[in-house]
Amino acid sequence: MWIINWLPEFIVHLIFITGIVGTIAGFVLGFIPFISKYKLPIQIISILLLTLGVYLEGGIAEKNKWELRVKEMEVKVAEAQAKSAVVNTEIVEKVVTQTRTIKVQGEKIVQYIDREVKVYDNTCRVPDVAIQAHNMAAKNIAPQEGK
């Protein structure tokens, strides 16, 4: 309710209390001479004020309930952001470590080839078709018809 945001809360309470006091005065304290003279206007104004007061008090209660929910939501979002940042860091660390390990393992295999396989270089010739097949596989190109 926009009027609640614009109207100070104490004015709403004032309207409500004035409405209650006026209603009591108009309906119960009719025997007092001053009040008995203005009984009807007091009753009408008081009922109107009381109605408005109850309406606005309800609005304030609703507003407070929503503000509480907004705050709860803000806390939840902040917690989720913190959790998300932790997950990000964990995954990044994991990826970097694993990538480094994969590269190191690859280098070790290359060293192994230099050490153990190189001796077969003279006896084991790689045919051109094997190279072509490898290149096609690397580029994901199918062999042409008849080849």
Next chain:
Amino acid sequence: MMKKLLLFCTVLLISGCSTTVPVKQKFPEAPKVLLEKCEPLETIDKPNIVFSEFLKVVTNNYTKYHTCSNLINAWQEWYTEQKKIFDEVNK
């Protein structure tokens, strides 16, 4: 008198109009490491190549595959975890 009463009633009625207070929740940005592209596989450009060199190229390509596979797995894990966290807020 009637006009004033109508004005009062109108103000009272529109006072019920709501003012929304949105709480925006953004899906997190992916880390830069995950945005790196997979490297293309190596090919052999020399016509005559010794067996060990051939095997090295194959090995390098396998290393590239494992690196890329690691990245894809991390992407999947990242999305699953982040979605879980994101959805928990709206439960």
